[in-house]
Amino acid sequence: MNFHHKPVLIKESIENLITDQDGIYVDATFGGGGHSYAILNKLNQKATLIALDQDKESIKKNFIIDERFHLFHNNFIHIRDILNHNKIDKVSGILADLGISSLQMDNPIRGFSNRFNCLLDMRMNTESxxxxxxxxxxxxxxxxxxxxxxxxxxxxxxxxxxxxxxxxxxxxxxxxxxxxxxxxxxxxxxxxxxxxxxxxxxxxxxxNNEINVLKNFLLESSKIILPKGRIAVISYHSVEDRIVKYFLKKGIITNQINFQTIPFRMIHKKAIKPSFQEIINNPRSRSAKLRIAEKT
Ligand SMILES: C[S@@+](CC[C@H](N)C(=O)[O-])C[C@H]1O[C@@H](n2cnc3c(N)ncnc32)[C@H](O)[C@@H]1O
The missing domain is CATH 1.10.150.170 (Putative methyltransferase TM0872, insert domain)
Structure with missing residues (x-):
């Protein structure tokens, strides 16, 4: 498949995310759809995949037509409401591939890149x-x-x-x-x-209020993943990765919120990084770090 955005750490994220091929999964950051497509390929006919993106452009470019697949234009901070609205209480796994896609980065009018001269916009959700x-x-x-x-x-x-x-x-x-x-x-x-x-x-x-949104999303995710279900988060800079790491490892999201029992157990002690070959094929993957944890 030729995607608008080359999906990062695809094999590593999907293999670690899916523990029940009949389960309900969430791709919280649809982007160019590469991860969603790979998740669907791994799931059985009974399974469901809910995908979200706060960028309408990404939703418009969706190419996946599949009965098991439901795509929504929304911010992943609202993940619990979106699931509840669709009569879903718990899920088997959630994937979040944070940041922006090539679709956004390479768009000369969105203002995400200093390569193009345009209005300083940088909104992922153009309705904001x-x-x-x-x-x-x-x-x-x-x-x-x-x-x-x-x-x-x-x-x-x-x-x-x-x-x-x-x-x-x-x-x-x-x-x-x-x-x-x-x-x-x-x-x-x-x-x-x-x-x-x-x-x-x-x-x-x-x-895009990314730090607050990420913290709330992690908290919400910890409430909706089934025991032994998994969360996989790919981050691209240390500020984000630190938040993900501390929450998944220690249950700490800010200095105030500290879970009595830690909601997740890390599957790998260290973050998974792209191989040398992946970085050659897709230089934008170079700073990616994937962390995977299992709901306790
Ligand atoms: C790195 S891209 C994801 C790429 C995707 N995994 C793929 O394979 O093409 C990140 C996407 O997440 C979306 N996004 C970022 N923060 C979001 C949020 N809080 N809620 C919903 N979507 C978000 C962005 O608009 C962008 O399309």
């Missing part, structure tokens, strides 16, 4: 009212600092926030290249590429 322009032009210095420090892990987060504040006093920052032109990154092409990738990613995380 809140874009990267709101973040860059309306956030306080402290709020901007928080984004660059926490989500971009920039040591010089203060300096980045200062530059944005100084620029917007004269003129709003409206396009991707307005943002790019604010920064001169010394050093190699690789260093420059990495800087902008982290800068764009940190803003995208804020625009």
């Amino acid at each position: 009212l809140y874009s990267a322009q709101n973040v860059l032009n309306e956030y306080s210095k402290q709020e901007l600092f928080h984004i660059f420090y926490e989500y971009g892990e920039f040591k010089n987060a203060q300096k980045i926030a200062d530059k944005i504040l100084k620029k917007r006093l004269k003129k709003n920052i409206t396009t991707t290249w307005d943002l790019v032109h604010l920064f001169f990154v010394k050093g190699s092409f690789k260093k420059r590429k990495r800087f902008f990738a982290r800068l764009f990613q940190s803003i995208r995380i804020e625009v």
Whole structure:
């Protein structure tokens, strides 16, 4: 199959996720449909796959027609409501392949990439009212600092926030290249590429409220997976991976919420990473980390 988005760690995620071929599964991040397609190939005729994506473009491009398959335009934070609405109480497994797809990244008008000059948008759900322009032009210095420090892990987060504040006093920052032109990154092409990738990613995380949504999704998932059912999460940066790892390993989601009994048991102590061959075939897979856990 030729997918719009090359699915990452496909064999590793599907083999570990499916424990009951007649079960009900959720692909929380449909994207280009590669994982959903592979899950359906592994399931029996009696099984069900519910898939979600908060991006309408991804839903529109769906190519899977299968009685066992049900696709919804929704945010995975609402996973429990969506299942309840479909008269489903518990599931055998949930997959989440976090972040954005190539469909989004390579779209020259969505604002996810500094390769294209367009309006600073970065909304995965284009119905949401809140874009990267709101973040860059309306956030306080402290709020901007928080984004660059926490989500971009920039040591010089203060300096980045200062530059944005100084620029917007004269003129709003409206396009991707307005943002790019604010920064001169010394050093190699690789260093420059990495800087902008982290800068764009940190803003995208804020625009889509990705950290809060992920935490709530993990909590909700722990309530709807059957005992011995599994959760598989693929993350692409350390901020996300840390949240997933601590929750699956220790049941800790924030400093306050601490389960008396840990809801999951890790299947592999360490995260599964793409092979050298996969990274050659799909360089976008290089930072992927897959963590799998079983409901206790
Ligand atoms: C990395 S891609 C998934 C690729 C997919 N596994 C495949 O094989 O093509 C991530 C997808 O998840 C969607 N997404 C991200 N966060 C979401 C959320 N909170 N709720 C629903 N969909 C989300 C994005 O819109 C994007 O389409």
